[in-house]
Amino acid sequence: MEFNLDRSIKKPLYKQIAEYLEKMITSGELSPDHPLPSERTLAQQFNVNRSTIVTAYDELQSIGLVVRKKGSGTYINTDIWGISHKRIPNWGRYVEDVSFLPHLPLEQKLLNDSNRNKIINLASGELAPDLLPSNQFTSILQEQPFHEHLGYDHPQGNEVLRETICKHVGTYKKMNVHPESILITSGAQQAIHLIVQCLLKTGDTVAIEDPSYSYSLPVFQSAGLRTLLLPVDKYGVNPDDIISLQKKHRIRMLFLNPDYQNPTGTKMSLERRKRILEISSEYGIPIIEDDPYSLTSFNGEIGPTLKSMDDSGNVLYISSLSKVVASGLRIGWIIGPKEVISRLSDGKQQIDFGHSIFPQWIANQFLESPYFDEHVLKLRRELKERRDMLISALEMVPKNNLNCFVPQGGIHYWYQIDAELDDYKLLDESLKNGVSFVPGILMGSKKKYVRFTYGRGEKQSIKEGVSRFFRALQSLDR
Ligand SMILES: Cc1ncc(COP(=O)(O)O)c(C=O)c1O
Known part of the structure; x- marks a missing residue:
């Protein structure tokens, strides 16, 4: 809050300072969690005698707004808020001491970095602006009138969009699905959240891939779940590892991202898919x-999904338009047995009363239009080109040429570095150098890895982003 003493008016200086402090307290800019600034600090700040500050604090104490504790300073009075007898909540405790956990500090640093829009972004798990179909959306909006009902939509999501998704997964993923088996969600993220909230309970054990996107999700921890880790190699997770975990702990649910896994970019082999489905049936473990x-498969081949091979109803399938159309659309879906979908859609109703009609409408128009196929073809070409650009930029640094896995689809590259470095410092230094990436530690237990998202990289800046990263790496690795 901007404040300057006005020495030209009659109002005494102590009063002006007392009023300023009062505003800072009542607006919440000064928190009850910490002592108020000392008399000496304020005297220096306002260039007044210390006695002026003492009088200002006396004034605030007399109306019950602050309390003075001998030897420890002046505090906001959290019990009785001045003469109005209102109570001040301790917001610090509210935001920290809760069951729904915040992001990890490193994740927060990435999300909240104030230079986010200025740096070369190789961190966000989404498409670069020039890969988003913005022009096609504009054309759709110009060509097609919007006549949809503007009330709450169907609890499972718009019926027309669900029918379109049935066609979509039928065409691209050979899945035979009925609209009643679909729930539209706010991205895959909400789908995961709903599954955790509605189908699991505190103390349940879930198995997730290591490294994985799920690893960094506080959603599991917030729900009081125990997570077990399944290492990912170039063919995905090893079915034998699932069996050994199952023998020691009872796995309630298995979370897998078999195609172009985030972050490793690996694709699970067909044999492993078959074996994992057998294990799932044998032990009754549901698979997410x-x-x-x-859909981003560079050569256009999309192998069978677990869901398309599942004849016993063990798989809940999640997908989303975030990585193939636009993350800002927030359109995802879950496909599963009707009773499960109905339970999850009840959960979604409780959270947000169902999905907004606008993104559902435009998503439907786009999926139904000839633009969609053209867009997917262009996307695959562009992603492959950006993958190659990233890899050749990384290969220019021979010391770090550690033979990483080359993904054949997706948007991420899991890169091993040849140095034992603190992930936080490396990220900090890279951000100072003007590039972002995701530190490996955020995605799993393996150290010495970073995730670069070439899909987010703009073509003209990938090479420069890599050299900024190495500048940061070298300055720390001395
Ligand atoms: C494997 C995986 N699942 C789910 C999500 C969530 O995506 P969205 O909610 O945008 O669909 C992501 C995003 O990075 C992801 O990589």
Whole structure:
């Protein structure tokens, strides 16, 4: 809050300072969690005698707004808020001491970095602006009138969009699905959240891939779930590892991202898919198949999803338009047995009363239009080109040429670095150098890895982004 003492008016200086402090307290800019600034600090700040500050604080104490504690300073009075007898909540405790956990500090640093829009972004798990179909959306909006009902939509999501999704997954993923088995969600993220909230309970054990996107999700921890880790190699997770975990702990649910896995970019082999489905049936472990990336397959081949091979109803399938159309649309879906979908859609109703009609409408128009196929073809070409650009820029640094896995689809590259470095410092230094990436530690237990998202990289800046990263790496690795 901007404040300057006005020495030209009659109002005494102590009064002006007392009023300023009062505003800072009542607006919440000064928190009850910390002592108020000392008399000496304020005297220096306002260039007044210390006695002026003492009088200002006396004034605030007399109306019950602050309390003075001998030897420890002046505090906001949290019990009785001045003469109006209102109570001041301790917001610090509210935001920290809760069951729904915030992001990890490193994740927050990435999300909240104030230079976010200025730096070369190789961190966000989404498409670069020039890969988003913005022009096609503009054309649709110009060509097609919007006549939809503007009340609450169907609890499972717009019926027309669900029918279109049935056609979509039928064409691209050979899945035979009925609209009643679909719930539209706010991206795959909400789908995961709903599954955790509605189908699991505190103390349940879930198995997730290591490294994985799920690893960084506080959603599991907030729900009081125990997570077990399944290492990912170039063919995905090893079915034998699932069996050994199952023998020691009872796995309630298995979370897998078999196609162009985030962050490794690996694709699970067909043999492993078959074996994992057998294990799922044998032990009765439901599988959550999270598939936002399979459509990006560079050569256009999309192998069978677990869901399309599942004849016993063990798989809940999640997908989303975030990585193939636009993350800002917030359109995702879950496909599963009707009773499960109905439970999840009840959960979604409780959270947000169902999905907004606008993104559902435009998503439907786009999926139904000839623009969609053209867009997917262009996207695959562009992503492959950006993958190659990233890899050749990384290969220019011979010391770090560590033979990383080359993804054949998706948007991420999991890169091993040849240095033992603190992830936080490396990220900090890279941001100072003007590039972002995701530190490996955020995605799993393996150290010495970073995730670059070439899909987010703009063509003209990928090479420069890599050299900024190495500048940061070298300055720390001395
Ligand atoms: C494997 C995976 N699942 C789910 C999501 C969530 O995506 P959205 O909610 O945007 O669909 C992501 C995003 O990075 C992801 O990589």
